[in-house]
Amino acid sequence: MSFTRYLEITAALWFTDVRMPTVERDGYEDWFHEVRKMIDEFNNHYAHSYHPLWLNCLDESMSSWLDKFCPGFMCVPCKPHPFGNEYHSIADRDDGKSIMWHVKLVEGKDRPKKAGGQWVFPTEFPGYGKTTTTMLEMTKPIHGKGKVVVGDSGFCVREGVVECHKRGVWFQAYFKKRGNWPR
Numbered sequence: 001m002s003f004t005r006y007l008e009i010t011a012a013l014w015f016t017d018v019r020m021p022t023v024e025r026d027g028y029e030d031w032f033h034e035v036r037k038m039i040d041e042f043n044n045h046y047a048h049s050y051h052p053l054w055l056n057c058l059d060e061s062m063s064s065w066l067d068k069f070c071p072g073f074m075c076v077p078c079k080p081h082p083f084g085n086e087y088h089s090i091a092d093r094d095d096g097k098s099i100m101w102h103v104k105l106v107e108g109k110d111r112p113k114k115a116g117g118q119w120v121f122p123t124e125f126p127g128y129g130k131t132t133t134t135m136l137e138m139t140k141p142i143h144g145k146g147k148v149v150v151g152d153s154g155f156c157v158r159e160g161v162v163e164c165h166k167r168g169v170w171f172q173a174y175f176k177k178r179g180n181w182p183r
Contacts, residue, residue, distance in 0.1 A: 028120050030112045031071030032105060039103055046101040047141040052092040058138055058151040060106075061087045071110045090138050090149065102138055132160035135171065144168040
């Protein structure tokens with residue numbers, strides 16, 4: 001395929017059919033506009049069409065990206081590919097194959113806000129810390145179903161574990177012992 005043909009094809013590819021928000025018209029900019037609807041549709045599809053098994057794993061993933069000017073660019077040194085976009089993902093093992101059934105993009109400093117300071121896309125679980133909110137959002141499709149979720153040490157937050165238990169999700173997390181802990 002020629003390079004010109006490649007450019008013609010890629011120019012016709014779109015991830016969304018919603019027009020891009022602007023500050024003048026909508027009061028905010030959304031740097032993740034192109035992928036937001038695709039991620040939402042992915043999550044909706046799996047929430048309605050897939051029934052996870054009893055044991056699931058919640059973790060952070062990196063999408064490798066070398067351009068530091070991409071929206072949501074992060075450096076997470078402990079990852080094999082430390083530069084790029086970070087995602088929270090939850091998966092289970094069905095027939096020996098991992099099936100990721102919910103994804104959340106970590107927007108960081110590029111999360112869109114309105115002029116008044118409110119979030120453009122507010123959480124369904126206000127009033128909790130960031131980690132607890134993430135745990136509740138990621139496990140929402142299995143609330144009340146008695147499933148088990150295993151998280152790494154980043155999700156070892158007492159408030160989050162308790163709130164998941166209140167909603168019928170049995171959460172367990174690995175933790176790393178540090179010096180002078182517990183106090």
